[in-house]
Every structure is written in C-alpha cells, then in structure tokens.
Amino acid sequence: MVGQLLLHITLFLWSMSNALLAVASEASLAKPNCLSQCGNITQIPYPFGIGAGCYLDDWFQIICDNSASPPKAFLNRTGLEVLEISLGGTLTVTSAITFSNCNNKKSDRQAPNVFGSPFVYSQSNRFTSIGCEVIALMSDFGKPLAGCYSICDNTAHSSSTIFPNNSCSGLHCCQTTILKGLSFFDTTFRAMLNDSESEKECKYAFLVDRDWFMSTNISTIVDMDNVPVVLEYQLRQYSAQDIYGTYNFSPQNMTCNNHWQCSCKTGYQGNPYLLDGCQDIDECLNSSSCRAGTCINRPGDFVCYQPDPRPIRRINVAVLVAGGVIGLLFLLIGAWWSHKVIKKRKDNKRKQKFFKQNGGLLLEKQLSSGEVNVEKIKLFSSKDLDKATDKFSIDRILGQGGQGTVYKGMLSDGRIVAVKKSKIVDGGEVGQFINEIVILSQIIHRNVVKILGCCLETEVPLLVYEFIPNGTLSQYIHHPDEEFSLTWEMRLRIAIEVAGALSYLHSAASFPIYHRDIKSSNILLDEKYRAKVADFGTSRSVSIDQTHLTTLVHGTFGYLDPEYFQSSQFTEKSDVYSFGVVLAELLTGQKPVSFMRSQESRSLATYFLLSMENNLLFDILDSQVMKDGRKEKITAVANLAVRCLNLNGRNRPTMKEVAVELEGIQLSVRAETYVQQVFPEVRCVQTKEINEVWDVVSSSTGACTDGGTGSSFDVQPLLFFNTQ
The missing domain is CATH 3.30.200.20 (Phosphorylase Kinase; domain 1)
Structure with missing residues (x-):
C-alpha cells in the first residue's frame, strides 16, 4: 500500500511540474514585445507584425490604421486590407470587383497583382461572374487562363428566382476554379454571338473566398466594391537565418514542407515560425480528457492513470508521515527543477538578445558571404x-x-x-x-x-x-625603464616591422586595408620585442580601384593627418603621416602632443619639422638615440620622417617605399659593422652611400688615428628637405 501511495504522490508532482512549465513557456504567436491585435484582427502572428523588428521583411509588415473605427490592418508593400491571418499559411484580404456597364461603378478595377511577392492566390478561391449571356475570362496579357459562361432566365423577376437557392450554377451566375500558384490576372467580358443587348447589361466578376461566397446573399454583392479573397504565403525564398535569426535552427515539435509552410505537431500549439514557438498542449486542463482516473500530461500526449478498484486499507501513522516526507521531498525537487529549467530558458533568450544586439547577425552575414576567415x-x-x-x-x-x-x-x-x-x-x-x-x-x-x-x-x-606580453611601444618611449631601454638598433627594427605591416595592409592584402589609428600605443611588443600592430576597430578595407574613403573624422590628435582632418577623405597616405609621427617619437622620445612646448610646437610633427628646417635635429634627439646611433643613419631616418609628415599627401612616400628605405638604412648599418669586425685594424673607413630612392647622400672623411673614429657629421650639414 505504501508503494501505491508513493505512486499517487509521484504522479501528482509530475503533473504539477508540467503545469508550471506550461505556464512559464506559454506560446506566443507574435514576436515578444510586439503588438498582436489591430481592430477586429485579434491575432497577428509572426512572420507578420506591427512595428520595427516585429516582421520578417517589408512584405509582411502590417500597418494599423487607427483613424478608422474600428482600426483596419493593411499590408505595407501592397496596400491590401487584411481581414484575417492564419498560421496555416493563409491570409484573407480584400479584392476589387470588376464591373462593366453598371451604374455608379468604375469599370477599370481589377483584382490585386501580387506577382513577385511571397503571396499567391489560394485554390480555395472561386472565379465568379454574374450577368446575362456573358462570358467572363481570366487572362494573363491576353492569354486566357480560365473562364465561365452564365445564361439568362427572362421569366425571373426576383432574387429568389434569379438565384434559386442562392446558388451559382450557371443561371445568371457562374463559377470556376483557378490555376495553382496564380499571382496575377486580368478580368474581361465577352457577349455570346455578338449580342449587343447583352453587352449593354450590367455584369461583374471577381475572385472570392468560396466559404464566404456560400454564406452570402448573391444579390447583395452588386452593392459591394470589394470581396474577401484568400492568399497563401510561402517562405521558400527565405533561409532559417532570415526567419529564426540563426543558422543553428533545428525544427522541434513542428513540421515544414519545401515552401517553408510550417505547423506544430499534434499535441503542440503556438507559432512554428518563432524559436521554441510550438509548446506542449496540457490536455489534462480539459476535464473530458480522462472520464475516470487521474490525467497525466506528457510532451505531445497524455495518459489516464486508473486507480486500484480494491478498497484502501488503513495505513498506520508512521507510513503516512514517511509518505508525506517523501512527497514533500519530491515536491521540492520538482519545484527546484522547474526553476532551473525556466532560468535556463531565460538565460538562453537573454544570450540571444545580446547576440543580436552585439552584431551577431551582422557577423553571421559576413561569415556567409565569405568575408571572414x-x-x-x-x-x-x-x-x-x-x-x-x-x-x-x-x-x-x-x-x-x-x-x-x-x-x-x-x-x-x-x-x-x-x-x-x-x-x-x-x-x-x-x-x-x-x-x-x-x-x-x-x-x-x-x-x-x-x-x-x-x-x-x-x-x-x-x-x-x-597575448602580447611586453606592453606598448609608447610605454618604452615615454616611460623608459632603467633596467631596459630601447636602443637605436631596436628602434630602427621596430620601425621597419611596423612599416612592413602597413605596407602589407596597403598593397599585399586581398583588399587594401587602411588602419586609420596608427600610434605608438597601438604598437605592441612581444616576448622578443618584435612589433605587433593592434587595434583595428576603426580600420576599413577598400576595393582595389578606390583611392580614398570619405568618413567622419576618426583618429588621435597628434597623429591625425591634417589633410584628412580638413577633407574627411582618408587615403593610404594618411596612415603614412601617422607613421611619420611614430618615427619622430622614436627619434626624439617626446610625446605627440605636449603643453610643455611652445604653442606653435605643441604638436610633435610641427616641432620636429621646425627643428629640421633650422638644422636643430641633434638638439631634440633622445639621449639613447644619440648614444647608440650613427649620425648619418639618424639623419637618413629623420629625413624620411620629414617626407612622411609632408602636409601635401601626394608628396609623401608610400608605406612600401618607406619600408624599403628603412631596410636599406638597416642593411648599410649591418654592412659597416661587418667590415669593422672582419678588419679590426681599420679604425676609420671612408664610405660613400648612394641610394636614389632614399634621396640621401652621406660621406665621412678623416684621419685614421688610434684615438677613435671620425664622423662625417662633424663637418657635414643636415640634408635638404622639402616640406611643401
């Protein structure tokens, strides 16, 4: 008997937990937070909807005209008045009646053209003609599609005799079926045997919902302008991403055909076009589900538990207490489990919301288009x-x-x-x-x-x-560490690596890419102090034939190309200007903008150009650069920086040219080091370096003494540069 009691308790708790889940996940036909009613239409299910984000696309947008009484619903793209929407894949709209020779009626009205839309006319409609001795035709650009012929009964004088039993069987009224997939047709009339009298009589034809027509007095239709017609909507041209907002959609509790016409499976209800839209029906809420016994709801089904007909024996108090404790335990477990399930569903919906909010749909679009690796x-x-x-x-x-x-x-x-x-x-x-x-x-x-x-x-x-472990280049330039400092050789190598990366972005990537925010804080240093260009949030890729981007001005003051600032047109030479500022930072160790300098020299670019123009380069160099670098090589890099900072973008070199020049300067340094290592007895070397691309010529002469090496810069002035 204890087992029977526990079984009753278990069945009760199962039923309670299912009821909790049913309430928590009650199916909604419209999208969440969207209006679902307009006037006499009490349910507007997705993919239709009112308001932004509530419908699949413009074809399914519903406009609710609240100025009418009651309010009326219209399809935005077609302007058709909507009378009813069914999740079975149909909607009922108004369709014009085509009149001919009828008083106070326009004769140029035709049924709506839905060609090119997701809608077609349902075969549940009937093409109907009312008139005397007339042929009504449906045609497509003059080609007949269907038609019917109505004859006259000249002895009939009332609607009951003109339309006996309110039927349309060929006497004053005829009907015919339509082709499957019909989306457009014209209505025309022809008289039999060129009967001129018949041509002058009032006649009219229309496509109409068969069920509505059978319940309507035929003789009253002549006073109407429109009749209801049924359209079918097909979603075969849409993807799961379009409908459900995700590619990872797997149909559950629903079935769909090849046209994406979907319905919930037996035992489920709701909207199959929403994620988790088909929910279990709790048949046990219907008292007639189980006429005897206990009703237990199951996913998509239910069972009736029949109690033992034998009389229940008296159970002692100890068994009752034990059963109560166990029952309470099951109840708590069931409530906890229900809470976890509901919380998990809320978390999933929350994550889906954030996914869309954070550009997930945009990223999926990029993934599908092949733009993302x-x-x-x-x-x-x-x-x-x-x-x-x-x-x-x-x-x-x-x-x-x-x-x-x-x-x-x-x-x-x-x-x-x-x-x-x-x-x-x-x-x-x-x-x-x-x-x-x-x-x-x-x-x-x-x-x-x-x-x-x-x-x-x-x-x-x-x-x-x-992860790039050694921080940013800016930290090492402006906040040097006593235990580690950037040598001239490291600065030159970092400049070459950054220039090579930008050259690759501009000319070697599949599409040219403009970084748009080159600065020392966006250059990271790895474990071997190799440069890594970072922060591409404002970068843009352009087509091969594009020369510039016209955008709102983005960038960092001190690095911003003045030409870009004035014109809002960003070119590859704008990145070159920003790189020129980084070169000036590497040479001087000074910040791109400083209020410690005079007002006209607060910008490092301006300060650097003025110093070069006045032959004061070696007054502004970083002490580490002066200590490690050869003057002619420093001068070559400084002149390259001047060219990068030219106010006229056309006169700046490309990043490819910059990278080549820097590599050439590095190679010449290495060559001289190699010569001195191989021939240690040579204390002074006369060199002549000519490079047409650098536009730099440097030479050194002097007596070879044991006291040290001579430098050409002792007698050689700074090289000429052009800032125009």
Whole structure:
C-alpha cells in the first residue's frame, strides 16, 4: 500500500511540474514585445507584425490604421486590407470587383497583382461572374487562363428566382476554379454571338473566398466594391537565418514542407515560425480528457492513470508521515527543477538578445558571404571567458582605450590570451567591433596581432586575441625603464616591422586595408620585442580601384593627418603621416602632443619639422638615440620622417617605399659593422652611400688615428628637405 501511495504522490508532482512549465513557456504567436491585435484582427502572428523588428521583411509588415473605427490592418508593400491571418499559411484580404456597364461603378478595377511577392492566390478561391449571356475570362496579357459562361432566365423577376437557392450554377451566375500558384490576372467580358443587348447589361466578376461566397446573399454583392479573397504565403525564398535569426535552427515539435509552410505537431500549439514557438498542449486542463482516473500530461500526449478498484486499507501513522516526507521531498525537487529549467530558458533568450544586439547577425552575414576567415574565428562562451579572466577582475586589466578595456586571461587549454571588452554597445560601436573581427580575420602577417575569436552573448561584446606580453611601444618611449631601454638598433627594427605591416595592409592584402589609428600605443611588443600592430576597430578595407574613403573624422590628435582632418577623405597616405609621427617619437622620445612646448610646437610633427628646417635635429634627439646611433643613419631616418609628415599627401612616400628605405638604412648599418669586425685594424673607413630612392647622400672623411673614429657629421650639414 505504501508503494501505491508513493505512486499517487509521484504522479501528482509530475503533473504539477508540467503545469508550471506550461505556464512559464506559454506560446506566443507574435514576436515578444510586439503588438498582436489591430481592430477586429485579434491575432497577428509572426512572420507578420506591427512595428520595427516585429516582421520578417517589408512584405509582411502590417500597418494599423487607427483613424478608422474600428482600426483596419493593411499590408505595407501592397496596400491590401487584411481581414484575417492564419498560421496555416493563409491570409484573407480584400479584392476589387470588376464591373462593366453598371451604374455608379468604375469599370477599370481589377483584382490585386501580387506577382513577385511571397503571396499567391489560394485554390480555395472561386472565379465568379454574374450577368446575362456573358462570358467572363481570366487572362494573363491576353492569354486566357480560365473562364465561365452564365445564361439568362427572362421569366425571373426576383432574387429568389434569379438565384434559386442562392446558388451559382450557371443561371445568371457562374463559377470556376483557378490555376495553382496564380499571382496575377486580368478580368474581361465577352457577349455570346455578338449580342449587343447583352453587352449593354450590367455584369461583374471577381475572385472570392468560396466559404464566404456560400454564406452570402448573391444579390447583395452588386452593392459591394470589394470581396474577401484568400492568399497563401510561402517562405521558400527565405533561409532559417532570415526567419529564426540563426543558422543553428533545428525544427522541434513542428513540421515544414519545401515552401517553408510550417505547423506544430499534434499535441503542440503556438507559432512554428518563432524559436521554441510550438509548446506542449496540457490536455489534462480539459476535464473530458480522462472520464475516470487521474490525467497525466506528457510532451505531445497524455495518459489516464486508473486507480486500484480494491478498497484502501488503513495505513498506520508512521507510513503516512514517511509518505508525506517523501512527497514533500519530491515536491521540492520538482519545484527546484522547474526553476532551473525556466532560468535556463531565460538565460538562453537573454544570450540571444545580446547576440543580436552585439552584431551577431551582422557577423553571421559576413561569415556567409565569405568575408571572414571562418577557420580563424572561434565563438567563445561567456562562461569560458569569465573563468579565463577571473570574472574580469580589475587585477587582470592590461590597458584601457577609447573602444574598451583589455584583460589578461588563460584559457582551459593553458593558452594566455588578451580579452577586449567593448565599452559601448550602440549601433556605431558594434559596427566598429564587428569591423575589427572582419579586418583581423583577413590579415596574415607576423607583425599584426592575431585574432582568436569573440563572444557576442554578453551584455557588451568581447574580442579574444593573442597575448602580447611586453606592453606598448609608447610605454618604452615615454616611460623608459632603467633596467631596459630601447636602443637605436631596436628602434630602427621596430620601425621597419611596423612599416612592413602597413605596407602589407596597403598593397599585399586581398583588399587594401587602411588602419586609420596608427600610434605608438597601438604598437605592441612581444616576448622578443618584435612589433605587433593592434587595434583595428576603426580600420576599413577598400576595393582595389578606390583611392580614398570619405568618413567622419576618426583618429588621435597628434597623429591625425591634417589633410584628412580638413577633407574627411582618408587615403593610404594618411596612415603614412601617422607613421611619420611614430618615427619622430622614436627619434626624439617626446610625446605627440605636449603643453610643455611652445604653442606653435605643441604638436610633435610641427616641432620636429621646425627643428629640421633650422638644422636643430641633434638638439631634440633622445639621449639613447644619440648614444647608440650613427649620425648619418639618424639623419637618413629623420629625413624620411620629414617626407612622411609632408602636409601635401601626394608628396609623401608610400608605406612600401618607406619600408624599403628603412631596410636599406638597416642593411648599410649591418654592412659597416661587418667590415669593422672582419678588419679590426681599420679604425676609420671612408664610405660613400648612394641610394636614389632614399634621396640621401652621406660621406665621412678623416684621419685614421688610434684615438677613435671620425664622423662625417662633424663637418657635414643636415640634408635638404622639402616640406611643401
């Protein structure tokens, strides 16, 4: 008997938990937070909808005219008045009646043309003609599609005799079926045997919903202008991404045909065009489901539990207490489980909302179009990145910028990564975030930061890329470490690596890419102090034949190309200007904007150009550069920086030319070092370096003494440069 009691308790708890789930996930026909009623239409199910984001596309947009009483619903693209919408794939709209020779009636009205739309006329409609001795034809550009012929009964004088039993069987009224998939036709009339009298009589024809016609008094139709007609909507031209907002859609509790006409399976109800739109029907709410016994609801079905007809024996108090405790335990377990299921569904919906908000649909569109290197992009879960960054602890912050905060993290496989957390998630910032993913996925270069993946299911979007351990170039230039300093050789190598990366972006990538925010804080240094160009949030790729981008001005003061600032036209030479500022930083160790300098020289670019013009280069150089570098090589790099900072973009070199010149300067330094190592007895070498691309000539002469090496710069003035 204890077993029987426990079974009763278990069945009761199962029924209660199912009821809780049914209430929590009650199916909705419209999209969440969307209007579902307009006037006499009590349900407007998705893919139809009122308001932005509530419908599949413009064909399914409903406009509710609240100025009418009651309000009327119209299809936005066609202007047709909507009378009813069914999830069975049909909707009822108004269709014009075509009149001929009828008083106070226009004769040029035709049924609506829905060609090219997702709608076609349903075969449940009937083409109907009312008149005397007349042939009514449906035609497509003069080609007959269907028609019918009505004859006259000249003895009939009332509607009951003209239309006996309110029927349309050929006497004054005729009907015919229509072709499948019909979306357009014209209505025309022809008299039999060229009967001129018949031609003058009032006659009219229309396509009409068969069920409505059978329940309507035929004689009253002549006083109407429109009749209801049934359209079918087909979604075969749409993808799962279009309808459900995701490619990972797998139909559950529903069936669909090849035209994407879907319906919920038996035992389920709701809207099959919404994610999780088909929900279980609780048949046990209907008292007639089980006439005897206990009704137990199951997914898509129910069972009736028949109690044992034998009389229940008296159960002692101890058994009752034990049964009560067990029952309470089951109840608590059932409530906890229901809470977990409901919470999980809410979390999933929340993640889907964030996915769309953070540009997930835009990224999926980019993925499907082939613009993103799918093999390089991994979608991380929020749980993985929370664990990797210790829930984004402030102790893990690597740096902060205008577009977000960067955290250090460690993935489950032991890899150290950098996680960029965007600050703002409005439309423009999300576009920059997705743009950074697209740009980085196309770049394969050792001096550009590699993207590993992203996470879009959090409140703000997250980008995961390789961890660069040694910080930014800006830190080493403006906040030098006593234990480590940037030598001249390192500065020259870093400049070459950055120039090579920008040259690749401009001329070797599949599409030219403009970085648009080159600065020392966006140049990272890895474990071997090799340069890595980072932060592509404002970058843009352009077609091969484009020479510039016209955009709102983006960039950092001190690095911003004055020509771009004035014209809003960004070219590859704008990146060259910003790189020229970085070269000036490497040479002088000074910040791009400083209020410690005079007002006219607050910009490092202006300060550097004025110093070069007045032959004061060696008064402004960084002490480490003066200590390590050869004067003629420093002068060559300085003159290259001047050319990059030319106010006229056309006179600046390309990044490819810049990279070649810097590599040439580095090779000449290495060649001289090699000669001195091979011939140590040579204390002084006379050199002549000619390079037409550099536009630099330097020479050194002097007596060979044991006291040291001579430098040409002791007697050679700064080289001429052009700032126009």
